Amino acid sequence: MTPRVVVGISGASGAAIGVRVVELLAEAGGCELHLVVSSAAERTLAQECGAAALDRLATLTTHQHPIEDIGAAIASGSFRTMGMIVAPCSMRTLAAIAFTAADNLLVRAADVTLKERRPLVLLARESPLHLGHLRAMATVTEMGGIVAPPMPSFYRRPQSVAEIIDHIARRAIGHLGIGSIAPAEEWRGR
Numbered sequence: 001m002t003p004r005v006v007v008g009i010s011g012a013s014g015a016a017i018g019v020r021v022v023e024l025l026a027e028a029g030g031c032e033l034h035l036v037v038s039s040a041a042e043r044t045l046a047q048e049c050g051a052a053a054l055d056r057l058a059t060l061t062t063h064q065h066p067i068e069d070i071g072a073a074i075a076s077g078s079f080r081t082m083g084m085i086v087a088p089c090s091m092r093t094l095a096a097i098a099f100t101a102a103d104n105l106l107v108r109a110a111d112v113t114l115k116e117r118r119p120l121v122l123l124a125r126e127s128p129l130h131l132g133h134l135r136a137m138a139t140v141t142e143m144g145g146i147v148a149p150p151m152p153s154f155y156r157r158p159q160s161v162a163e164i165i166d167h168i169a170r171r172a173i174g175h176l177g178i179g180s181i182a183p184a185e186e187w188r189g190r
Contacts, residue, residue, distance in 0.1 A: 004032040006074050006084040008106040011040020012086035012125035015048045017150055020169035021087050026060040028181045033061040034074050037104045067104045074109040082093040083119030084110055091126050091133055098139040121175045146175050156185060173184045
């Protein structure tokens with residue numbers, strides 16, 4: 001069976017990270033990619049990545065699911081996936097996942113990923129954080145999710161924003177255990 005991966009993009013700033021996750025998964029081949037994009041993310045993608053970003057994502061993914069389609073395949077635990085990445089993950093989406101408020105497909109797919117004990121990687125994007133954000137992060141972590149704020153690895157001395165985004169995307173994908181994608185560069189000490 002072809003490995004399936006679900007990618008969610010919510011409305012937080014950092015849409016380029018979600019685009020890079022999809023690009024890397026598509027470039028590696030061998031994955032059936034399922035994409036769900038929130039309404040706010042559509043606006044953020046256009047603002048941060050250009051008007052054609054959503055169309056580009058559609059060409060790279062196998063299936064694009066409307067946010068309101070709670071009956072989509074990815075809303076069921078019987079639909080086996082390697083896991084799900086939400087990049088970026090807004091605080092609204094994080095809170096909805098933490099408190100199982102599955103009122104749209106992105107949150108429902110994340111909820112299913114957790115209940116089936118599959119990897120769920122949330123690139124939570126906000127700063128500074130207040131106590132509500134931290135509690136939601138702790139709740140998702142206690143449920144088995146991986147909260148991975150997109151932090152640059154300055155020790156690598158990146159030369160561009162694109163390098164930073166690529167490294168963050170590769171680290172997120174690394175949590176899914178897909179061997180066909182080159183992992184993020186490891187720290188080897190000095």
